[in-house]
Amino acid sequence: MTARIAPSILSADFASLGAAIATAERGGADLIHIDVMDGHFVPNITIGPLVVKSIKRVAKVPLDVHLMITDPDKYAGAFADAGADMISVHVEVLPHLHRSIAYLKSLGVQAGVVLNPSTPVVAIEEVVADVDFVLVMSVNPGFGGQKFIPRSEQKVRAVRALLDRAGNKAPVEIDGGIDLSNIALVVEAGVEIVVAGSAIFHAPDPAAATKALKDAARSAALR
Ligand code: DX5
Ligand code: ZN
Numbered sequence: 684m685t686a687r688i689a690p691s692i693l694s695a696d697f698a699s700l701g702a703a704i705a706t707a708e709r710g711g712a713d714l715i716h717i718d719v720m721d722g723h724f725v726p727n728i729t730i731g732p733l734v735v736k737s738i739k740r741v742a743k744v745p746l747d748v749h750l751m752i753t754d755p756d757k758y759a760g761a762f763a764d765a766g767a768d769m770i771s772v773h774v775e776v777l778p779h780l781h782r783s784i785a786y787l788k789s790l791g792v793q794a795g796v797v798l799n800p801s802t803p804v805v806a807i808e809e810v811v812a813d814v815d816f817v818l819v820m821s822v823n824p825g826f827g828g829q830k831f832i833p834r835s836e837q838k839v840r841a842v843r844a845l846l847d848r849a850g851n852k853a854p855v856e857i858d859g860g861i862d863l864s865n866i867a868l869v870v871e872a873g874v875e876i877v878v879a880g881s882a883i884f885h886a887p888d889p890a891a892a893t894k895a896l897k898d899a900a901r902s903a904a905l906r
Contacts, residue, residue: 686870686900687713688893689747689856691880692738693729694827695889700734701741707883710893714747714769716858716878718827719762721752724776725825732758732765739766747771747876749797749858751824756783763790771795771818771856774806784813795856799824800832804841812849816876817842821869822859827880831860836872843873866896867903 690712695703704715717735722728739746745768752758755772762770770792777783780796787794793815796807800820807817819842821835835857842855854875861869862882869877879896886892 684875685897685904686866686874687854687876688897688900689714689716689876689878690883690889690893691716691718691827691858691878692884693718694880694884696884700738703884703889704738704742706889707893708743710883710890711897712744712893714745714876715742716747716749716880717767718880719748719750719752720825723753724773725751727825732761735762735765735767745769747856747878749818749878752776756786759787759792760790763787763792767792769793769795769816771797771816773797773799773824775799775802780807781810781813784810788815797858798838798842800835804838804845807842808845811845812851814851814853816854816856817846818856818858818876819874820859821857821861824859828885829860831862831865835859836868839869839872839874861896863895863899866899867906870900870903871906 690707720727720729747769748767784794795816797818822829856876857874858878861879883892
C-alpha cells in the first residue's frame with residue numbers, strides 16, 4: 684500500500700491559503716495537514732477553528748488537524764464542528780488519554796495520538812487498540828523547516844509493531860523534516876501518511892513537489 688501525502692499549510696503563504704491548497708491538491712495531495720499551535724504547548728501560535736472552517740469550504744480532500752495545544756479536550760469539538768476529518772492530540776498533555784480518544788470518536792472524527800520525539804512508544808501501549816492513527820513527530824513541534832531526527836525511523840517501526848500486535852491496522856503518520864531525501868526511508872519503516880510542509884510549499888512548484896513526494900513514496904512502498 685502506498686503512502687498518502689498530507690501537505691502542511693504551515694509553510695504556505697497565509698494570505699493565499701486557498702490557492703496553496705488548490706495547488707497541493709493538483710499535485711495529488713491526499714489530505715491537508717493543519718498545524719494548530721497555542722503558544723503554550725509549543726512556542727508558536729498559528730491557526731484556530733475559524734480558519735479551519737474557511738479551509739473546509741475550499742478543500743476537496745479531508746482535513747487532518749494536528750492539535751499542538753495544552754488543552755485539546757476543550758477545543759477538539761470546535762475543530763470538529765469547523766470541518767476537521769481527523770484530529771490528533773499529543774499524549775504529553777493528556778492524563779486521561781483513553782477518555783480523550785473516546786471523546787474524539789464521539790465527535791465523528793478519526794482519532795489520532797501524537798508522540799513527541801522524547802516520548803517513548805510505551806506511552807500509547809494501553810490505548811493502541813482504540814486509535815485510528817498514530818502520529819510520530821520527527822522534529823520537536825512548533826515550527827516548519829526543521830531537520831528530521833534520524834531515530835524517528837526506529838520509532839515508526841516500534842509503533843507499527845505495537846499496532847500490529849494489537850491487531851490494529853491504523854496507519855502511522857510522520858511529521859517533520861520529510862523531503863525527497865528521507866521519504867523512502869520512513870515509508871519502508873511503515874509510514875502510511877506523510878506530512879510535508881517546507882518540502883512542498885517552499886519549493887518553486889508546490890504541485891510538482893507534492894507529486895514527486897507521492898511518486899517517491901509509491902516506489903518505496905513497492906520495494
Ligand atoms: C511542526 C508541524 C509540522 C510542520 C512540518 O510542529 O507539526 O506539521 O509543518 O513542516 P516541515 O515538513 O517543514 O518539517
Ligand atoms: Zn503537524
